[in-house]
Amino acid sequence: MSHILNFGIPKGSLENATVDLFKKAGWQISISSRSYFPGVDDAEMNCKLIRPQEMGRYVERATIDAGIAGRDWVRENEADVVEVCEMVYSKVSRRPARWVLVVNGDSAVKGPEDLRGATISTELVGFTKRYFAERNIPVNVEFSWGATEAKVVDGLCDAIVEVTETGSTIKANGLRIVCELMESVPVLLANRASWADPWKREKIEQIATLLKSSLAAEGMVGLKMNAPADKVELITRMLPSLKTPTVSHLYNSDWLSIESILSEKEVRQIVPELIKLGAQGIIEYPLNKII
Amino acid sequence: MSHILNFGIPKGSLENATVDLFKKAGWQISISSRSYFPGVDDAEMNCKLIRPQEMGRYVERATIDAGIAGRDWVRENEADVVEVCEMVYSKVSRRPARWVLVVNGDSAVKGPEDLRGATISTELVGFTKRYFAERNIPVNVEFSWGATEAKVVDGLCDAIVEVTETGSTIKANGLRIVCELMESVPVLLANRASWADPWKREKIEQIATLLKSSLAAEGMVGLKMNAPADKVELITRMLPSLKTPTVSHLYNSDWLSIESILSEKEVRQIVPELIKLGAQGIIEYPLNKII
Amino acid sequence: MSHILNFGIPKGSLENATVDLFKKAGWQISISSRSYFPGVDDAEMNCKLIRPQEMGRYVERATIDAGIAGRDWVRENEADVVEVCEMVYSKVSRRPARWVLVVNGDSAVKGPEDLRGATISTELVGFTKRYFAERNIPVNVEFSWGATEAKVVDGLCDAIVEVTETGSTIKANGLRIVCELMESVPVLLANRASWADPWKREKIEQIATLLKSSLAAEGMVGLKMNAPADKVELITRMLPSLKTPTVSHLYNSDWLSIESILSEKEVRQIVPELIKLGAQGIIEYPLNKII
C-alpha cells in the first residue's frame, strides 16, 4: 500500500501566506476558486482546505493527519493533538494575534473581576467561559456572528473578547483593551496516531524542516568578496559569528574568496567597513532557504 | 419625551437591497464603511446594522423595537417576536431562500429517515436538531463555520443542511438535494412590548405601508392616452380590471383622457389593441409607489 | 402547437444597448456569463446571442426568425432577408458606424483609384472586393484578424478598410481617412418565410412597435402646468405642434390644466416663455414610451 499524508491548509486569513510558504519550501499547492481540494505536486500528500476553527476537530478525528492553524482555535476546541512546532510566518510584517478583553472607552471596568454578571460577546465562547470560570467570575458569554466591536460600542453587550494584531481597529472605535487573554501563533498540528506511525512522522518532520528553513531565509542574503590573504582574518572576525564564513583559495593568486550569510541589516552596517579593510568584488545574492 | 423607534437593518446579503427599498419608500439610510451606525433622515428613527442571525435575539430583548431579517434565523433562534409582514423583495430577480438537506451525488440516501446515526454539518444547528427530533431520527448535528458544501464532498460529514436559491452551486459540486426543510423570505419583526405601544405600532405600520407600496410599484407603469368619447367604454373594458382607470373630459373637445396603472407585461400586450381601437397620444410613464 | 419566435440578440458592442432597449420596451432579457442562451420573460419568444457578422446568415436560413444586427454585416454577407426597420439606438450619444478607407498619414493616395494593384487589409472582405470591382480597380483584398490599423502603420499592407465612429483612433495612429465606403446603423431583420407567417409577422411587428416607442421617448419628457382660461390659447399655440396638448378643466376654478409631450431641448427653450405668459406650477416628468 502506498503512503499518503492528509494535510490541512487553513482557509481564510492564513491561506495565501501558507501557500506561499509551501512554494518557497518546494511544494506547489494550487487552489482553484471552483474546488475545495487544492492540488499538490507530491504524490505522498493530499491537501484539504479547512477552516482554522475546525482544524483541531478533524486532526483529532484523523480525518487529516496534520495541518496548520492558529493555536487559539486549537485551545478553543480543546483538541487532543500533537503540536509539532510553531510557524512564525514573518519576523517583519506580521505580529502574533492577541485575544483581548475589550470595553467601551468610558467604561469603569479595570479588570476581568469587574465584569461579574456581565454579558460578553465573542467568537471564542468555550475559551472565554473557561477563562472566567477559572477565576470564579460568573458571566454570560454569548456567541457573536461577527462585527463584534460594534456590539459593545452599541451597548448590545458589556464587553467583548476579540482578536487583534495592532489594536488600531479597537482604538478607532473608541474602545479600550482591559487585558490580554491569550497570544496566538500558527502551529503545525498532528494526529496522535499519525505521529506514532514512523512513515507519517518522518513525512511531517520533512515538511516542518523545509517550511522552517524557508522562514529562516527571510531577510537573509549571501555576501561574497575577494581579499588578500593577510586581511582574511580581520574580515572574518568582523563577520557575524552565527555561521562560520566559507573561505577558499583562488587560482594562481594569494587572494582568497570569502562567502558568508548575513541579514540585510547587517550588510548595510558592514559594507563600509569591508571597503575600508580592502575587500574587493563584493556582491550580494538572494537566498531561498537556510537549513 | 420625544418618540424614537430603534430599527435593525440586516447586515450582509440583504443589506443593499434593504437600503434601496427604504430609499424608494422615502428614507435615506447612509451606511459608512467606518461606522456600524447608519444615519437616517427621520428624527423619529435610529438605525443599527445587525447580523440577520442575531436580529431575533435583539428584537426579543427590546434592544431594538423592530427590524428586518430572514424568517429562517427567527425560527433558528425561536425568537418570541411579532412577525408584522413578509417583505418579498423582488418578484423578478430574487427567489425565496430554501434550506435543503444535501448529500453526495452518488449517495444512497432517499429521505431524512435514511440518515439515522449520521453526522450532519450546518450553520442552522438548532432548527436542524428540532427537525430530526420531531421525526424521531437520531443524528449528530455539528456547527459548520462555512464552506459547508465542501464537507460533504470531502467526506467530513454524511449530509449537510444548506441554504440555496437556485441549487446551481449544489449541482456544480456534484451534490444532490434530498428534500427541502424550510423556505424563507425576509420578514419585518417587532418586539412584543413595542407592538403594544400605540405610537411605536403606528410608526412600524407607517414603515410597513411605505415599504410595501414601493415593492408594489415594481414592474408597474402609468399609461395615458386620449380617445373619442364613443370609444372610451371599449377601451376601458380592455384595461386590466384591478384598478379602475381614471377618465376625464378634455377642454373644448368631445375627446376624453384615459389613465391607468398596468404592469409592463400588460402594456406590451395591450398597446397593439389600443392602436386598433383608435387611442391616440399614448404615453407610458414610470411610478415610484402604488398604495 | 404553441407559437414561438426565435430572436437573435447581437453579441458584442450592441449587446448591452439591445438588452437595455428591450428592458425599456417591457421585456427582461437576462444574459449569464456562463451561458449563450439569454432568458426572456415572454413565453412566445426564444432568444439567442449571435455575432452580428453571422446574424444575416442565420436569419436567411431560418435558424432564427428575426434579429438585430448592423446593416454593414448584412450587406457583407449579401443575406437574402427582410429589413423590417432601422433601429437608431440613440440620437444623442451614438453615431452611425462608418467603414472608411485608410492609409498612412504620409501616403500620396488621394482616392480609391490610386490603389490600383495595392494590398488592402480588412475584416469586411466581400464588401470591399465588390466596392473596388464596381469601380474597375484591381486590388488584392486580404482578411485581417484584428489590429488592422497596425498593419498599415507597419507596412504590412498599403491600405485598410476599417470601422470607426469618430475617427479618433485612426488619427491617434498617424493614419488618414481617404474616403467613406459605407455608413451603417442597426437594423431589425426577418426571415422571408417568417415574415409571410401571419402570427410571426404580428409578433415581430409588436416587438418593433414597442422598441420604437421606447426609442421615441428618448430625450422626451412630459410638461404639465396650470393657466388662466384666457391664456390657454396663447400657451397651446406656442407648444410644439406635433402632439396636441391635453387641456382639462380644474375643479371650482376658471383655470385649466395643460399637459404636453416635448423634447428636453424644447423644454429648455420654452420654459422662459411660459413663465412670461403666466403659466404656474410648471413641472416636468420622465417618460418611458411614446407610441
Add this chain to the structure above:
Amino acid sequence: MSHILNFGIPKGSLENATVDLFKKAGWQISISSRSYFPGVDDAEMNCKLIRPQEMGRYVERATIDAGIAGRDWVRENEADVVEVCEMVYSKVSRRPARWVLVVNGDSAVKGPEDLRGATISTELVGFTKRYFAERNIPVNVEFSWGATEAKVVDGLCDAIVEVTETGSTIKANGLRIVCELMESVPVLLANRASWADPWKREKIEQIATLLKSSLAAEGMVGLKMNAPADKVELITRMLPSLKTPTVSHLYNSDWLSIESILSEKEVRQIVPELIKLGAQGIIEYPLNKII
C-alpha cells in the same frame, strides 16, 4: 453672425456633479478622456473644461462668457465678474466647503491673533494674506503644492488654511480647527461685458433657470389620487400649502382626481392620513424639474 455662449465646466471634484445637473436640466455634455473639449448638444453653446482655480481668470478676461466654480477661488483671484446665482448642488449629500485655520492638536493657538509672525501654508495664498492683513496680524503665507495637512503635522509650518467638508481628515491627522475663514458654495459667474449683452444675458439666465428647476426637483415627487367630492376639501387642506393641488372632475362620476407636488418626506407622513380619509388609487411618480 450667429450667437455663441462660451461656458466653463469645472474640472475636478465638481465635474461629474455639474455634468449630471446639466443633463437633468436638458443639456447633454459629453466629456472624453482623450479631449479637453466637452461636446454639448446646443448650437448656441461651447463648453470648456477649466480648473476651478482658473475659472475666474478666464471669465474676467472674456475667454469664456460664464462658468461654474467655487466662490472660494473667485475670491482668491479677486476676479472682477458678475456672480449670477449660487448653485447649491444637493441639500442631501453635500455640505458647503469650509476653509479653516488649522494647527497641531497640542498647539496653544486660540485665535488668528496668536499667529503673529508665524508661517502659514495654504493653496489659497491671496485670500489668506488679505484675511490676516485686514486684522493687522503680520504673518508669512506660503504656497503649498498639496498634502497641506502633512506640513503642519510635520512642523514644516505653524498653521495651515485648508478646505474641508466634515473636518474628519483634519481630526484623523491629530490637528485642530482654530476658526473658519470662509464658507464656499459653487456659483455661476458671468463676464461683465457678456452680462451687458442682451442675448448673452438671456442665454445665461435661461441656463440658470433650468439648472435651478432641476435642483428644486431633488427629493420631490408627484402624488395622484382619486377621492369622493365630499372629501376633497379635507384632503386638499391637509396637503402642503406651498403649491395648490390640481383638482379635476372624473367622467361620469362624482369622484375627483387630486394631484400635488410634495417632498418624499411629506409623502411618508401624509400617506397614512390620506388612507384614513378615503383616498383611493394613490400613486407616486418621479419628477425631473419644478419651475
Add this chain to the structure above:
Amino acid sequence: MSHILNFGIPKGSLENATVDLFKKAGWQISISSRSYFPGVDDAEMNCKLIRPQEMGRYVERATIDAGIAGRDWVRENEADVVEVCEMVYSKVSRRPARWVLVVNGDSAVKGPEDLRGATISTELVGFTKRYFAERNIPVNVEFSWGATEAKVVDGLCDAIVEVTETGSTIKANGLRIVCELMESVPVLLANRASWADPWKREKIEQIATLLKSSLAAEGMVGLKMNAPADKVELITRMLPSLKTPTVSHLYNSDWLSIESILSEKEVRQIVPELIKLGAQGIIEYPLNKII
C-alpha cells in the same frame, strides 16, 4: 549594412508569457498599450506584435525572419517555414493546447466517421477540411467567429472543432469530446531564406539557446553546503547524477564545500538525508538559467 533580425511576438494568450521568457533570457521587450511595436534592448532585433493566426504567413513571406506561435496555426496555414524548436513554456502550470472534435452530450456520434454530411463549425477551417478529406468523410466545414461552443449547443451546427486545455469549459456546456485531432505547443519558426543566411541563423540559434536555458532553470535551484572530507564521497553519491557537483577545498581546514544544481522537488527529498550525513551550512539559492 548592419544586421537586423525581425522577430514576431505572439499577440494574445501567449503574449505575456513570451515577454516574461525573453526577460529571463536577457532581453527587455516593452509593450505599450498605445503602440503595436514593442521595444527591445537589442540593436540587432526588431520586434512586432503579430496574431498567432497570422505568424506563419508573415514568416513565410519574410515580413519577419522568425517568430513564436502555436504549431496549430502553422499547420492551419500550411506555412512553408522552418520549425526551429518547441518552446514548452512551463512544465508546471500549462498543458499543451488540444484541438478536439466536440458534439452535444446526448449525440449518438462515436467517431469522425459518424459525421458524414454534417456541418462542422471551427476557427481552424483548413486543417479540419484536410483532416476529414484524408479520411474520405464528406463534411461541410464553416468558419466560426468565436463562441464556437454555443453553436453546437444551440443546434447551429452538428459538431465543432475547438481548442481546450483541460476540457472543463466543454463539460460545463454539456458537450462531449469525440476525439482529439491535434495537440499543439508553441514553436519557434524561421523563414527559409533567413535560416539559410549565416548571420540570421546564428542570431536565431542564440535566441533559441537562451530561451531554452531559461526554461531549463524553471523549478531548479542551487544547493551549497560544507562537509568533512571523509563524508564528501557519500554526499556526492547521493546527489542527482545529471550534473556533477562542484567540490572545492576550504582554507586552513579539512572541510570541503559542495555545490550542486537540483530541482526543488529533489531538495525536499534530499535535505533530511544530508543532515543525517553531517552536512552543515546548507543553503539554497535561486537560478536564472541552466545552459
Add this chain to the structure above:
Amino acid sequence: MSHILNFGIPKGSLENATVDLFKKAGWQISISSRSYFPGVDDAEMNCKLIRPQEMGRYVERATIDAGIAGRDWVRENEADVVEVCEMVYSKVSRRPARWVLVVNGDSAVKGPEDLRGATISTELVGFTKRYFAERNIPVNVEFSWGATEAKVVDGLCDAIVEVTETGSTIKANGLRIVCELMESVPVLLANRASWADPWKREKIEQIATLLKSSLAAEGMVGLKMNAPADKVELITRMLPSLKTPTVSHLYNSDWLSIESILSEKEVRQIVPELIKLGAQGIIEYPLNKII
C-alpha cells in the same frame, strides 16, 4: 545624544521607485495611505514624504538633512544645497525627464526667439522666466495648475513649457516640440551644514553607497561554469575585463571553477562562445548588489 538623520522621500511619481530602491539597499520603508510619515527600520533615520517641488526648499532650510528629488525642481527653486550624487533609477525602463517648449502643431514658431511678447503657461515659472531673460526675449510666463497641454490646444496661451519622457502625449494632442530647455534626473541632496557634520556625512555616504550598489546590480547577474585547466585562460580572457573573474580549484580534479559578474546583455552574447570553448555546467544566478 543619539544621532538622527532626517531624510526626504519624494512624493508622487518617484515615490514607489524610491521605496523599492531602499528595499533593495536593505532598508524597509513603509508608507501608509493614512499617514505622511513613512516608517523605516533604522533607528538612525527619520523619513518624511515631501513633494519634489518643495524638497530643495526644506533641505536648504535644514528641515531635513538630505533627500531625493528631480534636479529640475532644485534648479527651479535655486536651492543652495550640496548635490551628493545622481540617482539614475533605471538604465532600462526610465528615460530622463525633459522640459520642452511646445506650441500648436500648425504654429509658425521655429525657436524661442519667435515667442517675443507671447504668453507661456507652465508649472516651472521661475526657470522659464530665467531662460527667456538670459536670451533677452520678453515673454509673459504664467503659472499653470495642470492640464497644460490643453491650454495651448485651446488657445488659452501661445506656448507651454512642459515635462515629458517620450513626447507621446504631446503628439497625441496635435502639439509640436520647439526645443528642449532642460533634462532632469533624480539627485541626492544634502543640507550644507549636515554635510559638514562628520556623523551625518558618513551616514549620507553609507546610504549613497548602498543605493548605488543596488542600482549597479540592475541588469547584472552572476555566471558560474567549470572548465579544464588548459581552457581557463582563453575563457577568462573573453569575459568582460571590468571585474576579474574568480577562479578556484576543484577537488580531486584538474578542472577549475570560474565565476564572474556580467550584464544580462553580455551573457546573451557570450554564452554561445563559452559553449564552443568547452565550458560546462554553466549557470546564471541573480544578484542583489554590486559594491
